[in-house]
Amino acid sequence: KAGVTQTPRYLIKTRGQQVTLSCSPISGHRSVSWYQQTPGQGLQFLFEYFSETQRNKGNFPGRFSGRQFSNSRSEMNVSTLELGDSALYLCASSTSSPYEQYFGPGTRLTVT
Amino acid sequence: GQQVMQIPQYQHVQEGEDFTTYCNSSTTLSNIQWYKQRPGGHPVFLIQLVKSGEVKKQKRLTFQFGEAKKNSSLHITATQTTDVGTYFCAGGSSNTGKLIFGQGTTLQVKP
Numbered sequence: 266k267a268g269v270t271q272t273p274r275y276l277i278k279t280r281g282q283q284v285t286l287s288c289s290p291i292s293g294h295r296s297v298s299w300y301q302q303t304p305g306q307g308l309q310f311l312f313e314y315f316s317e318t319q320r321n322k323g324n325f326p327g328r329f330s331g332r333q334f335s336n337s338r339s340e341m342n343v344s345t346l347e348l349g350d351s352a353l354y355l356c357a358s359s360t361s362s363p364y365e366q367y368f369g370p371g372t373r374l375t376v377t
Numbered sequence: 378g379q380q381v382m383q384i385p386q387y388q389h390v391q392e393g394e395d396f397t398t399y400c401n402s403s404t405t406l407s408n409i410q411w412y413k414q415r416p417g418g419h420p421v422f423l424i425q426l427v428k429s430g431e432v433k434k435q436k437r438l439t440f441q442f443g444e445a446k447k448n449s450s451l452h453i454t455a456t457q458t459t460d461v462g463t464y465f466c467a468g469g470s471s472n473t474g475k476l477i478f479g480q481g482t483t484l485q486v487k488p
Contacts, residue, residue, distance in 0.1 A: 298476070307480040308420070308465065321475050355419055363469025363476035365410055368419040 267292065269358050269369035277375045283344040286372045290337050290358030296320075297339040298366060299331060302353040313362050314339055320362065343374075351376045379404045381468045383479030391487050396453040398482035400466035407471035409442050409449040414481070415462040456486045 270289045278284050290297050298321075299311040310323035314333035333339045337358075343350055353373050357366035380403045390396050400409065408427045412420040424433055426442035426449065433440045439452045449468075453460055463481040470477075 300478075308478040310475075310477070313474070315474075321473065357420075362474045363408065363467075363471065365422045365425050366412075366420075366467075366476065367422060368412075370419050 269356060269367055271354075271356055271369035271372050273372060274370065275373045275375075277377060278346050279377055280346055280348060282346050283342065284346060284374060286341045286343075286354055286356075286374075288339045288341070288356035288358075288369060290339070290356075291367055294358035294360055294367070295337055296359045296362050297333055297337065298357045298359075298362065299339070299341050300355045300357065301325075302355055302371070303351075308355070311341065315361065346376045348376050350374065379468070379470060379473075379475065379477050381466060381477045381479040383466055383482055385482055386480065387483050387485070389485045389487065390456050392458060393455050396456050396460070396484055398451050398464050398466075398484075400449045400451075400468070400479050402447045402468045402477075404470070405446050406468040407446075408469040409446075410467040410469065410476070411440060411449075411451055412465040412467065412478075413462050414465065418462075420465060453484075456484070458486050458488050460484060461486050 272287045296315045298313040300308045313321040317333045328344045331341045353371045355371045357368045359366045410425045411423040414420045431442040437454045463483045465481045466479045
């Protein structure tokens with residue numbers, strides 16, 4: 266089976282812009298979770314989608330949003346980018362939460 | 378809310394020494410998972426424990442889930458340079474469907 270894929274792998278944006286990140290889960294996985302990883306902050310949970318519905322949400326501002334499509338692919342959007350949004354954004358898929366998650370390689374976002 | 382604390386944050390060991398990282402939850406968990414992230418990589422699932430008092434081994438790695446299902450540990454015997462990375466525990470709640478990650482323990486191994 267192909268693993269979790271994320272696009273793009275690297276992104277440079279300017280403050281105030283918006284960005285959309287994409288995640289394609291492992292075939293058959295219906296749950297997709299998104300995490301933000303910064304040095305010293307570990308893995309901060311953003312949200313989880315299951316069958317196109319947001320099932321859980323972390324403590325991030327409304328600038329962070331996501332969605333899931335009928336084929337389980339998911340997108341994450343960040344509007345009005347701030348310097349502090351620079352991070353590695355990881356998506357993970359699983360058959361369901363809270364079971365084992367398979368992470369993608371991540372999207373490295375740099376906000377200047 | 379549910380919190381998962383992991384200690385220590387960093388550990389430097391000499392190759393051949395043992396290493397242990399500990400994970401504690403503020404609430405009872407339905408399962409505990411462990412992940413390893415190599416430098417520059419992404420977290421990779423290692424194992425899941427679901428039963429109270431469960432112990433599982435993977436070669437030199439031993440994973441334990443506490444009797445109260447609130448704590449867990451990962452022990453590596455005779456570390457090797459290939460063990461370098463950050464080890465995360467993640468506590469799951471079947472009630473909420475949430476999986477909460479600990480802050481991770483970064484292991485450095487000196488050859």
